[in-house]
Amino acid sequence: MARTDAIVLGAGIVGTSVALHLAKRGLSVALVDRAGVGEQTSYGNAGIIEGNTIFPPAFPFDAGALLRIAFKRASEASYHLSFLPQVMPWLLAFRSASRPERIAETARLIRPLFSRAVAEHEALMADAGATHYLRKTGWLKVYRGDKSFAALAPEFALAAKFGLPLKTLDTTGAQALEPSLNPVFAHAVFWPEAASVSNPLGVTRAYAARFAALGGIILSGDARSLHRTGNSWRVETDEGAIDAAQCVVALGPWAPDVLGELGIKLPLAVKRGYHRHFRAEGNAGLSRPVLDAEVGYLMTPMEQGIRITTGAEFAARDALPTPTQFSRIIPRARQLFRLGEPAEGKTWLGSRPCFPDSRPVIGRAPGFAGLWLAIGHAHWGLTLGPATGRMIAEMIAGEQPFCDPAPYRADRFNQRAGVNSRKS
Ligand SMILES: Cc1cc2nc3c(=O)[nH]c(=O)nc-3n(C[C@H](O)[C@H](O)[C@H](O)COP(=O)(O)OP(=O)(O)OC[C@H]3O[C@@H](n4cnc5c(N)ncnc54)[C@H](O)[C@@H]3O)c2cc1C
Secondary structure, three states: OOOEEEEEEEEOOHHHHHHHHHHOOOOOOOEEEOOOOOHHHHHHHEEEEEOOOOOHHHHHHHHHEEEEEHHOOOOOOEEEEHHHHHHHHHHHHHHHHOOHHHHHHHHHHHHHOOOOHHHHHHHHHHHHOOOHEEOOOEEEEEOHHHHHHHOHHHHHHHHHOOOOEEHHHHHHHHHHOOOHHHHHHHEEEEEOOOEEEEEEEHHHHHHHHHHHOOOOOOEEOOHHHHHEEEEEEEEEEEEEEEEEEEEEEEOOHHHHHHHHOOOOOOOOOEEEEEEEEEOOOOOOOOOOOOOHHHHHHEEEOOEEEEEEOOOOOEEEOOOOOOHHHHHHHHHHHHHHHOOEEEEOOOEEEEEEEOOOOOOOOOEOOOOOOOOEEEEOOOHHHHHHHHHHHHHHHHHOOOOOOOOOOOOHHHHOOOOHHHHOOOOO
């Protein structure tokens, strides 16, 4: 049996950032994963560091949008019918959190954390020699119709209040930024303070390498072996048991597998999403991520090609992939951009771990000494990984957290509202 100051369970972008921040504070840390560093959800995302986020995605109140989703005609959202009864309590809580006054409150609560997102990545990238992955070229969102653009007024008002810059553009203005876009849209919004990365896996691996260079140890093991022994937490690894006074659960969509065993029930569901890489035709290219807002997909230039990512699919985490959204998305994407052949044969599936109020849980596990949670980062795990890592490390080290952790406490939930989205 070996002993460290802290164990971090899960080596996605969140757990790796937590481990690195702890190591930077001089703690001895074991980072434990059953797979390779950064290879799960943190591998396949759209690569955007969304420091500009104001409103999280909301439940649609518009009857037309709901009907399109219900009849599976929407490309931005899909579902497995058999999963609906299981996820219904979560959907109702999500709907309630999407009411205008609640979502405006969420925007206010999350701003301090999101406003640090790009700077916290930049600090870790400088430390880890990963700055070459960073593109500080903003994010472009295009709107094909007037209605969806007009609906952005409340977001623009809050952006002005928060001092968050944006630029509204017509087709020609957007094409000045991205000359390869075809004029199939009427409006665009450029968010200059968002950033993106050309290889999310490369970023997480670079942070892990820096962690190891600081003396951190990366071990293969199953987090489900976590248990209390005396005053410590113990996890079994391929190198034997590791004990530590502090343990951080950063298992993304798999957190319920461990927390459920401890009797900690939190309303974590998954919004599954897919990606596929394409080559660009001829000399077409992109300098930044582009969201085709009404159609509901993203195009991001990556080292592997143009990565197309889909919106949400409500299905059991471990259910077989059903990437049907692509058949609707790809013809529309080809209208906007000269997409060539797929760069590889297979479609990637990942699961965004989501709480219904769209805020992660970052902080102590109520009722368990030395147990910490860094989970539920939904659409923003890449964005918030380093900021989360810093916040948790500051709390564990007894420092003043850089922003108020109260909005992220686990005990904000009614403990009975749990959803287990693991089985179909
Ligand atoms: C299609 C899509 C697009 C997205 N786009 C963006 C974006 O542009 N920007 C953004 O900020 N976010 C985006 N996200 C969200 C982001 O990818 C996630 O929020 C983030 O990756 C979650 O990170 P994590 O470290 O919490 O989880 P993960 O990366 O899933 O890490 C969890 C780790 O736990 C390990 N694990 C699980 N079970 C066990 C076990 N029993 N024992 C040991 N280890 C275990 C896994 O192997 C894994 O490595 C997107 C997500 C999807 C699906």
